[in-house]
Amino acid sequence: MDKTVSDLATAVAGIEDGMTLMIGGFGGSGAPIELVHALIDRFRATGSPEGLIVINNNAGNGRIGIAAMIDAGMVAKMVCSFPRSADPRAFTEKYRVGQIGLELVPQGTLAERIRAGGAGIPAFYTPTSFGTDLAEGKPVAEFDGRMYVQERWLKSDAALIKAELADTMGNLTYRKAARNFSPLMAAAARLTVVQASKIVRPGGIDPEQIVTPGIFVNRIVEVADAQQEEALMRAGVAYG
């Protein structure tokens, strides 16, 4: 078994118009920026994919990554907890004129909805958001004297993820706090695409250190010396 592909364009092949796309990362930590930019490259060359529903904690920062996808006009809707950042222009400008949709989800609910999607649990109850505007229209129920809100799973057509180490079977480790949503998204997507700083042979990662087992991963591409989104942001880089 070898899930590696040779280049970024091949890695993101099959992500098409109107799909739901999970993108790992919390701010710049764990953002798979090379995969995102490969998707933007295809859009610029072919006009596709567009009309995407993107699931991420945030809604882009500056003029790179998800913000550059939004700028390019590829994103119909964001599902996120915090669509603000140091430089939120890309999302804010389109949101104000109604050119992009927003489903605002509390951060822990977002994580658990994705986890549920990957785990085959269609709905669950959480205390989060009970009695607030974000619970409007959702079923509620009492358990042991406390009120809870019903939330539904989130699944996606594809996920883009940044890992530190991968083996050719798709087993993954992550760097520091960069794992955040990625292990959950890997399980919740039909097609999970990973960029890894280094790809090793099976057995090259101690099984006790593996965070995401390869069963959740479909494609891996090696991106040595991967860029860090926050560092690019601070350097004022714009993509394209």
Next chain:
Amino acid sequence: MTEKLTNAQIAWRAAQDIADGAYVNLGIGFPEMVAKFQPPGRQAVFHTENGVLNFGESPPEGEEDWDLINAGKKAITLKPGAAFFHHADSFAMVRGGHLDVAILGAYEVAENGDLANWSTGPKGVPAVGGAMDLVHGAKRVAVITDHVTKDGRPKLVKRCGLPLTGVGCVTRVYTSLAVVDIESQRFVLREKLPKLSLDVLQAVTGAELLVDGTIGDLIVPEV
């Protein structure tokens, strides 16, 4: 308005109630200041929603590792015994009742324990982050805040007028003038600045302050 505590002093007072070894989440912004004022000999373990336990201060400028950040997206460092985990585990810690204390900021706190701290209304781009999760699950949910808004209106109110973050969730409020507990849906005054009269304090508070036993003096060093 009479003299009042600075934000740093409010944070200092809140820090005095955090036990050694407590697992603590500090909200983004002003609450982060609480970490600086742990009493000597006590060490809390700080949790950040994006997946780190036992993190420390920001590194010097130029030494940031942007894969190692907190929920406010500031660069952090690790203390010995730190741990990384994914978001579902992180919010299991939050909702599952594993944190001892969460300390948050507030626009309004109501006497029934309702908190409004995420939205000032329908204008602009709404953003919630982990605020609605954090108010559920921690054994104590405390608020640190100025006693009144910038234009002098009470932040401790009968009922919140702004969009709620959580219902009946706050247990203690540390303000620039007083320490107030929320018990049985009422404000109970625990401490106030020594020179401040109860009448003056009540006049800048939007709901009745009950007195149960003695009122302690809120004495905070210059910090």
